[in-house]
Amino acid sequence: MKEALKQAKKAYSLGEVPIGCVIVHEGKIIGRGYNRRNTDKSTLAHAEITAIRKASKVIGDWRLEECTIYITLEPCQMCAGAIIQARIPEVVMGCMNPKAGCGGSVLNILENPQFNHQAAVTRGILEEECSGLLTLFFAELRERNKLEKEQRKTADFPK
Ligand SMILES: [Zn+2]
Numbered sequence: 001m002k003e004a005l006k007q008a009k010k011a012y013s014l015g016e017v018p019i020g021c022v023i024v025h026e027g028k029i030i031g032r033g034y035n036r037r038n039t040d041k042s043t044l045a046h047a048e049i050t051a052i053r054k055a056s057k058v059i060g061d062w063r064l065e066e067c068t069i070y071i072t073l074e075p076c077q078m079c080a081g082a083i084i085q086a087r088i089p090e091v092v093m094g095c096m097n098p099k100a101g102c103g104g105s106v107l108n109i110l111e112n113p114q115f116n117h118q119a120a121v122t123r124g125i126l127e128e129e130c131s132g133l134l135t136l137f138f139a140e141l142r143e144r145n146k147l148e149k150e151q152r153k154t155a156d157f158p159k
Pocket of ligand 1: 046047048075076077078079080
């Protein structure tokens with residue numbers, strides 16, 4: 001999870017929502033990813049999708065059957081779906097995402113017994129570090145937006 005946090009910090013330094021992910025196979029990291037949605041202007045540029053793509057390249061298969069995925073934030077519906085599609089058997093997550101998470105918050109795509117595959121899920125690993133980074137990011141974003149709004153106001157009413 002520390003490695004996933006390093007990835008999240010890369011997203012943070014780009015001004016992206018800080019979410020990071022790594023995929024481990026036989027004790028080795030074979031895929032890394034961080035959120036680049038705005039940078040790449042792509043809905044698909046989530047940390048997990050990038051890491052899955054890289055891991056599949058290393059393994060040489062779309063199936064990642066002996067892998068563990070570490071994510072700083074509970075995955076969205078797209079990424080939880082991709083995790084199940086990739087047959088990743090173990091998911092370790094940092095903090096939960098009550099408004100959008102599909103690893104137990106809004107939905108539980110990862111452990112749904114109606115699908116043909118389920119993942120074993122561990123929650124709350126380095127939770128405070130993972131959520132702390134997000135809290136910091138959003139606090140700074142609000143502050144930036146407030147400043148911009150004030151600057152716009154000043155520009156609208158020149159003295
Ligand atoms: Zn996602």
